[in-house]
Amino acid sequence: MRIVVDAMGTDTRPDAEIEGAIHAARQFKDTIILVGQEKILGKALKQYDIGTLPIEIVHAEQEILMTDKPAIASKEKKNSSIHVGLQLVKDGYGDAFVTAGNTGAAHAIAMLYTLKRISGVKRPALSAIFPINRKPVIFLDVGANTDSKPDWMAQYAIMGHLYAQHSLKLSSPRVGLLSNGEEQGKGNQLTLETDALLRTLPLRYIGNVEPVDIMYGNVDVVVSDGFTGNILLKTFEASVHYLTKILREELKSNPINSLGALLATPAFKSTRKRMDTDEVGGAPLLGVNGVVIIAHGGSNARAITSAINQARMAVNGNVIDYIKESFEPVPTLD
Amino acid sequence: MRIVVDAMGTDTRPDAEIEGAIHAARQFKDTIILVGQEKILGKALKQYDIGTLPIEIVHAEQEILMTDKPAIASKEKKNSSIHVGLQLVKDGYGDAFVTAGNTGAAHAIAMLYTLKRISGVKRPALSAIFPINRKPVIFLDVGANTDSKPDWMAQYAIMGHLYAQHSLKLSSPRVGLLSNGEEQGKGNQLTLETDALLRTLPLRYIGNVEPVDIMYGNVDVVVSDGFTGNILLKTFEASVHYLTKILREELKSNPINSLGALLATPAFKSTRKRMDTDEVGGAPLLGVNGVVIIAHGGSNARAITSAINQARMAVNGNVIDYIKESFEPVPTLD
Numbered sequence: 001m002r003i004v005v006d007a008m009g010t011d012t013r014p015d016a017e018i019e020g021a022i023h024a025a026r027q028f029k030d031t032i033i034l035v036g037q038e039k040i041l042g043k044a045l046k047q048y049d050i051g052t053l054p055i056e057i058v059h060a061e062q063e064i065l066m067t068d069k070p071a072i073a074s075k076e077k078k079n080s081s082i083h084v085g086l087q088l089v090k091d092g093y094g095d096a097f098v099t100a101g102n103t104g105a106a107h108a109i110a111m112l113y114t115l116k117r118i119s120g121v122k123r124p125a126l127s128a129i130f131p132i133n134r135k136p137v138i139f140l141d142v143g144a145n146t147d148s149k150p151d152w153m154a155q156y157a158i159m160g161h162l163y164a165q166h167s168l169k170l171s172s173p174r175v176g177l178l179s180n181g182e183e184q185g186k187g188n189q190l191t192l193e194t195d196a197l198l199r200t201l202p203l204r205y206i207g208n209v210e211p212v213d214i215m216y217g218n219v220d221v222v223v224s225d226g227f228t229g230n231i232l233l234k235t236f237e238a239s240v241h242y243l244t245k246i247l248r249e250e251l252k253s254n255p256i257n258s259l260g261a262l263l264a265t266p267a268f269k270s271t272r273k274r275m276d277t278d279e280v281g282g283a284p285l286l287g288v289n290g291v292v293i294i295a296h297g298g299s300n301a302r303a304i305t306s307a308i309n310q311a312r313m314a315v316n317g318n319v320i321d322y323i324k325e326s327f328e329p330v331p332t333l334d
Numbered sequence: 335m336r337i338v339v340d341a342m343g344t345d346t347r348p349d350a351e352i353e354g355a356i357h358a359a360r361q362f363k364d365t366i367i368l369v370g371q372e373k374i375l376g377k378a379l380k381q382y383d384i385g386t387l388p389i390e391i392v393h394a395e396q397e398i399l400m401t402d403k404p405a406i407a408s409k410e411k412k413n414s415s416i417h418v419g420l421q422l423v424k425d426g427y428g429d430a431f432v433t434a435g436n437t438g439a440a441h442a443i444a445m446l447y448t449l450k451r452i453s454g455v456k457r458p459a460l461s462a463i464f465p466i467n468r469k470p471v472i473f474l475d476v477g478a479n480t481d482s483k484p485d486w487m488a489q490y491a492i493m494g495h496l497y498a499q500h501s502l503k504l505s506s507p508r509v510g511l512l513s514n515g516e517e518q519g520k521g522n523q524l525t526l527e528t529d530a531l532l533r534t535l536p537l538r539y540i541g542n543v544e545p546v547d548i549m550y551g552n553v554d555v556v557v558s559d560g561f562t563g564n565i566l567l568k569t570f571e572a573s574v575h576y577l578t579k580i581l582r583e584e585l586k587s588n589p590i591n592s593l594g595a596l597l598a599t600p601a602f603k604s605t606r607k608r609m610d611t612d613e614v615g616g617a618p619l620l621g622v623n624g625v626v627i628i629a630h631g632g633s634n635a636r637a638i639t640s641a642i643n644q645a646r647m648a649v650n651g652n653v654i655d656y657i658k659e660s661f662e663p664v665p666t667l668d
Contacts, residue, residue: 055571069336178565180565189481211565227525234544236569257598260598263594264594271580
């Protein structure tokens, strides 16, 4: 397998990407194609003893910054690492694309300029994967489409279901609709109409779910409009960060607390590991015609390795083929 | 001042309410009027040495359960503690109403049957108050109206501003609009239209805010539609609960961790105290013609005392008068 990795995405680019790629090449024996400024990457790569590891470099002159407007960058930076990388997958030179760069730009370039939408898919969706009790929960859309429609959301459910089943290897995944109450009939106009649609689909649909159901692992695939999904994801991240910050302040507040904290260090470490999205690495942009894994801009090398592994799992699970098949028009008998 | 307290709201009713009322009567010297089954309350109250504390009981035959449908309960249980309590405020027998009971029912009974809307208010909003770094942040709507409109949300902003200024005593409160990005232009159709409206109002409007801005106290009043607001609130609660649960599991995993945890107990306690919504107690239902403070169903006595204090602050700050005034039609010169 050949995984294309945007080397210019993380806050510590290209180091996190290069180290992550080396680990991945070593661990998975797959070929990693790093995309970015050839000189910079070549020089950086020389600092590591990579021996005969299957790592290639493909040159891309431009870089899309996190501050670039997606609509403009996707149009004007045709030689960006994201554009070049996605084109490699489109051309069949690579099997999947991983980026920790500008999410909006990756979405726009994949959808409009390179991979394009899978036929029948109305809107691709961005997902997030929560590692809950060491089991993944896939949540979508987290921001591709701020204004969603019931039929788009029904498609998110189908794509999430297929990803959960074939890539995350969850058998018979439970699909839930994020709402402000568990009872049927709770929700806004959008979720009420989506709920009615979801009930007609051949999914294991369990109805409305609330945020606590995600945290308790009561559901495997959670469907939301992109605005609310984005707020949920950011609230989760901000809450964990805030609680950790306060706890750290309090633990430093006197010597006995500090000693306690020191003794409890392993527990804090394993807690962090269990909350850690680096273990997941990234999550798919679903609905475009190829495997695209989006990682966090703050990803470290380990997160990049995990994101590459997400890409491998999606390729091995033939997720794109399953999505294509499920959106194929039913043949009619003439 | 006379505060009416629904004695039949919490999970541990009427104990939490009675204890909370006793603390409040002792601490604030205000009269507390407990509403519920007279016999039960009288018997329960006898177990405490209340001496000459100004605590009254008003009988209400019925009780609205958390599982009751608000629309039905508000119509059919006219002798519920919520209905009787709100009517006491409506009749001027009490200055404010505090309940930890069925929020939807309290909302419906206040709006449709007793206090009614303040003239000019399109929709009352439910708020939540986050204690961030010991400073309150008021967030609304958290669920009164799952489908909101821009002009309703502009009114939430005005009411939140007035509550922050006159009850929470924040001078020149910063008002923000919850969105999926800080930059102007980020958002869904609803927030984009609301943003345009908010820019025309005489508020200290700081534009879009994200969940992290709430946690960092970068904003004092946060406006949201009721659906998204409800999801944010529940995600915050679920995240804190989830992180705490995992940390507890890990701390119990071996003796050294456990010893560390024991030594660090004061730090955990003060962390919990700083995250603790019991310190706030409750938050107002804004837009109805009287002070209504909604507390969590899981409130303990301390939370009830705090909720009573919220009510006192709102009454002392003349919040209702300020809201009335700001929605008064501007007199025209004929």
